[in-house]
Amino acid sequence: MQSLSVELNGAIAAIALLLLVIQVPALAVLLSRLLQGPRRHSPLQPQPPLSDLLGTVSIVVPTLNEAARIGPCLDGLSRQSYEVREIIVVDSRSQDGTPELVKAVGEQDPRIRLITDDPLPPGWVGRPWALHTGFLHSSADSQWVLGIDADTRPQPGLVSSLIQTARRQGYDLVSLAPQFILKELGEFWLQPALLMTLVYRFGPAGGTLAGADRVMANGQCFLCKRSLLVELDGYTSARSSFCDDVTLARHAARHGATVGFLDGSQLLKVRMYEGAVETWREWGRSLDLKDASSIGQKWGDLGFLVAVQGLPLLSVLGFAICLRLGYTSLPVMAVLVLNSLLLLMRVALLWAIAPSYDFTQAKASWSFWLSPLADPLAVYRIYLSSIRTPTQWRGRSYS
Template sequence: MTNAISLLLLAIQVPATAILLSRLLKGPRRHPPIEPQQPTPELLGKVSVVVPTLNEALRISPLLAGLSLQSYEVREIVVVDSNSSDGTPDLVKAMQQKDPRFRVMTDDPLPPGWVGRPWALHNGFLHSSEASEWFLGLDADIQPHPGLVAGLMKTAEAGGYDLVSLSPQFILKYPGECWLQPALLMTLLYRFDPAGIDTQQPERVMANGQCFLCRRSVLAAVGGYSSASSSFCDDVTLARNIAVQGYKVGFLDGAKVLKVRMYEGAMETWKEWGRSLDLKDATSRSQLWGDLWLLFAVQGLPLLIILTYLLISVSLSHSKQTPLIGIETQTRLIASLHTPSLVLLGLNLFLLAIRFGMLLAIAPSYDRQSAKGSWLFWLSPFADPLAVLRIFLSAFRTPREWRGRKYI
C-alpha cells in the first residue's frame, strides 16, 4: 500500500477505533447476567405473557413447555395467531387442557401501515388482562428456563426499570451458521454498548423483542405498539420511543435464563436475520451512516488490510529470490512498507486481536453442544467482511417479505 492510501485508511479507522474502545471500556460496569429465581408472594399474577405466531408448529413446543413451568407470577399466556395453516393453534389448545393460563386468539386482518409482528403484539396487549402490572412479549422460537419470569421481574423491579429486554443464548446446529452467525451478531456489539450497560442516550438504546418486559402502564401511555407499527425492528423502535419519554430502559444478558433457535442454517440466517440487523427503522439517516462507517472501519477492513500486507510481503520475498521485476518496482514495494503503512498494519492487528477477544467474551452466549462443525465458531472473524456487507446491503432496502408475510 502506498503511504497516501495508508494515511487515508488511518483517517477512517483511528476515530472509529477510539469509539469502539470507549464502548468496550464500559464492560466492567455491566450488570451481571440474570439468574433464574423462585417467585415470591408479592409477584402473584403480575405478568401477562403475549406470544405472536404465524406457522410456528415446528418451533413453538419448547416455548409452550417452558412457559408451563413458570410459576404463579404469570397470570395468563395469550398466543396471538395470524391465521397459521400448520396447526400452531392446535398445539396451544392442547397445552390449554393442561394449563388453563394458555389461550389462543386470532388477530384482526393486518391494516395498512402495520407490520405483522407489532400488529399481533398490539392485539395481544389490548386483549390481555388490565390487572397485570407487566406485559411480557416472547417470540415463539425461544426456550425459557424455569425461573425466567421471576428472575426478570425481580431484576426489573430492583433496578427501577420500566422496560427490560434480554439477549439470549443462541443455539447453533450447522457448520455454516457456526461461522456466519457470530459475525452478524458482532455487528451489534461494535455499534452499541454491551448488554448490561444502562445507555443514557435514547437513540442508542438496544432491545430484543424475543424477551421484552414492559410495565403495562408505560405501554398504555405510548399507545401500545402503534408507534412501532411499520417497523421491521419494532423492539428497538418501541424501546427508543419509550426511552425518549424519560422511562428507564434496560438491555441485559439473559443467556442463563433463555435459549433461542432462530434460523436453520447459514442461508436462512443471512436472509432473515441480516434483514433486521441494520436497525434502519429505528435510526436516523445520519446515525445509520455513522454506524455503517464504524462497521466498515473496525470490523470490515482489518482482515482485508492484513491480507493485503501478506500479499505484498510475499511479493517482496519472491522478487528478492527471483528478480523478475525491475529494481524500480522493488524499491516502490519496499517504500510502501514505511512508517504510515506499518502503523496501519499495527492498528489492524490490534483490531483483529480485539475481535478475537470479543469472540471469547461472547462464547457463553452460544450453545454449540450439538452443533456440527462447532469449531468454525472460532473462525467467525474471517466472516466479518461478509457480515458487514450484509448490513450494507439491507441498510437501504425495505423488506418485501418477512416471517411468511408479503408486503407491497
C-alpha cells in the first residue's frame, strides 16, 4: 500500500510538472497581451459632424430575415448626420417581411435604399456576398464604406466619431467592439466566457496589434476606405469565410493597410442572439477564426486557451483535492498557486469587461459574475468549432 501511495504521489507530481511546463509560458504570453490594457486607445465617444464630412460615407446593411431586429438599426442609422450619403440595405430574399419594413422606413429617410442581391455564386458565403454587392452599388463619390449588421443599434454620433478617429489616427480600416445587450441568465453566464476567448488571444480592443496575422476585427461595424476596397477587389478575399471581417482585415493588413480595432461601447449596441443555446450554436461557429488563420495558428491558439482558460478551474479543484489527501509535493503546490492566480486574473477581468455589457435589460445579470465557471465549456466550444465546418448559417445551407 505504501509503495502504491509513493507511485501515485510521483504520478501526480509528474502531471503537475507537465502543467507547469505548459502553463508558465502561456501565462507570460497572456500577461504581455493583457498589460496593453492601461495603454490602449480609449473608448470612442460620440462626435458632432464636421463640415467637410458631408456625404463621405456609404453604409451597407446585409439582411436575411431580419424583420424582428432591423428596426432599431435603421432608426439609429437614420439619426446619423449629413456625413452619411446613402444607406444601402442588401436583402437576400427575406421571407419574413424585411423588405417591406425597409421600404416603409425608407419613405421617412430618402438615404435608405433597398436592393436584392443576386443568387449566391459558387464559393461565396452569404454575408460577404451581400456586402460585396452593396459595395458595387455604392456611390463612387463616397470616401468610406461602412458595413453595419442588422442586429446593431447605432448611437448618435457613431459615424462622425468613426470617420474623425480614422482620419486622426491614419486608419485605412477600422472596426468597433460593441456593447452587448444580454437578458437571460444563461446568456450572462456563457457569453462573457466566449468573449474572453477573444480577449485572451488578441488582447483588449484598442490595444497594439502584433502583426497582420494577429489583427482582430468586428464586421458588425466595419469602416473601410473605398479606395482600399477597390484595390482589394471588394470582399472577394473573404468570399468563402465565415469570419469574413477578420479575414478581410488581415488580408488588408498584409497589403500594407493600417488597421484598427477599437472600443465602441459608447457608440454601438448589439443584441446578437436570443438565449444561451443560440449563442452557443451561432456565435460559437466562427469564434475559432480558422478561416482567417493558418492551421498552426488555429491549433496554437486552442492550446493556449486550454492552458490559460480551460484548465485553471479544473486544476484548482483537482489539485486542491490532492492537497487535501496529503499529496503535498512542490510541483503540486506550485501548480495550485499558478492556477489560483489565473482564476483570480479571470475574475478581475470581469470588472474590465463589464462596460462592454448593457445591464439595463437584464433579468439575471448576477450570473455574469459566475461566467468563469463556464470557461472550460467555452474552450470546448472553440475546439468543436475548430474541427467542424459550418453547414448552415443565418438560414442558408452550405455544402
